[in-house]
Amino acid sequence: MAQITRSTGIAIEGTPYRAGGGYEGSTPELDSTVMAAAEMLAGAFGQDTVIRFNSDRRSGSAFLKDTLPGFSGSCRVGLGAMIIAQPPTGMSRFEWHESIAARVGWGEPEFWAEIKAAPQVVTITTYLSQAVAVSDAPLIWSVSGTETWPYASNEHDSLSAGLAFLLKNVDTAKLGRPHSPGHTVGRGKGDSMKCGFCGQKMAKGIKGYPQREQLKRHLEVAHRELYLYHQQIAKAKGG
Numbered sequence: 001m002a003q004i005t006r007s008t009g010i011a012i013e014g015t016p017y018r019a020g021g022g023y024e025g026s027t028p029e030l031d032s033t034v035m036a037a038a039e040m041l042a043g044a045f046g047q048d049t050v051i052r053f054n055s056d057r058r059s060g061s062a063f064l065k066d067t068l069p070g071f072s073g074s075c076r077v078g079l080g081a082m083i084i085a086q087p088p089t090g091m092s093r094f095e096w097h098e099s100i101a102a103r104v105g106w107g108e109p110e111f112w113a114e115i116k117a118a119p120q121v122v123t124i125t126t127y128l129s130q131a132v133a134v135s136d137a138p139l140i141w142s143v144s145g146t147e148t149w150p151y152a153s154n155e156h157d158s159l160s161a162g163l164a165f166l167l168k169n170v171d172t173a174k175l176g177r178p179h180s181p182g183h184t185v186g187r188g189k190g191d192s193m194k195c196g197f198c199g200q201k202m203a204k205g206i207k208g209y210p211q212r213e214q215l216k217r218h219l220e221v222a223h224r225e226l227y228l229y230h231q232q233i234a235k236a237k238g239g
Contacts, residue, residue, distance in 0.1 A: 002042035004035075004062070007052040007074075022053030025060055030083055030122055033159070037079040037124075038062030040163050045175070050074050058083045061127055064175065076149075077170055078127035079162050085118040124156045126165055132174040139169065 009021025025031030034051055041062050042049045052074075053060030061080025066073060087096035097106075097115075104110035130141055131149040141150035156162040193202045193211040202211040 002046055003048045004038045004042055005048070005050050005065075007050050009052070009055070010073075018055075020052040020054060022055050022057035022060060024057065025053060025081075026057035026083065027122075030058070030060070030081055033081040033122055033124070034060045034062060037081065037159055037162070040159055041077075041079045041166075044163055044167060045077075045170075045172075047175070059125070061125065063127070075127070076129035076132045077166060077175070078125075079159065079166060080125050080127070081122050082125055083120050084123050085115045086121045087118070124159055124162045126152075126154050126156060126162045128152045128154075128166065128169060132171055133169055134171045137169045 006023055007020060008023055009018030011018055025034060034053070038049045038051050041064065045064055048065040049062045050065045051060060051062050059080070059082030061078035063074045063078040064076065066076065068074070068076075084093070087093050091099070100111050100114050101107075104114070128137075128139070129149045129151050130137075133139065133152070137152075139152035139154070141152055143150050154162075154165065156165060193215055202214040204211065
């Protein structure tokens with residue numbers, strides 16, 4: 001069964017600091033959201049995941065674990081969350097920032113004071129390296145001095161939507177192993193079938209309602225966005 005661990009960060013050579021050394025979220029809501037993301041990511045891809053928070057502890061993600069060294073390691077596929085200032089109704093974050101900058105100047109103390117005074121909300125994010133993305137992924141790729149490959153960072157309305165986005169745009173062949181939505185965890189005699197996304201066990205011994213049917217219904221209700229996406233994939237393959 002896939003394991004979930006927390007990272008203490010990566011040492012920055014020549015300094016006493018560690019990149020990604022926040023360890024846990026600055027609020028219980030943020031921390032529990034990223035933990036839920038780790039469970040969903042591990043269940044969907046069947047791989048170990050590692051949770052890493054930025055040093056300010058206002059953002060963090062669960063990443064599929066790999067064996068790449070240093071800053072390139074375990075940062076190719078991520079699902080997480082961050083705390084952001086909520087813009088006024090009807091304005092995008094960019095429009096809001098531009099309007100503040102027009103009044104007080106970009107990056108001035110008054111600029112940051114106004115942003116910090118706004119309601120703070122948790123927003124779902126994904127992180128995807130171009131190294132493991134499908135070739136036709138319709139994404140905007142960014143480049144950073146610490147990244148080996150260009151990457152895309154996107155925001156989503158829910159963890160389910162973020163995971164559906166990753167399942168659609170990650171090339172599992174490049175990861176080296178496939179994912180299996182709604183898979184069974186534990187196949188020994190007497191084991192219950194378990195949802196691969198959230199870990200919920202299906203009941204045993206219900207006459208006329210086998211575990212496979214229970215799992216299908218569970219996916220339809222609890223993970224509808226993911227269920228519909230995989231139905232589309234099956235239909236495209238003639239399944």
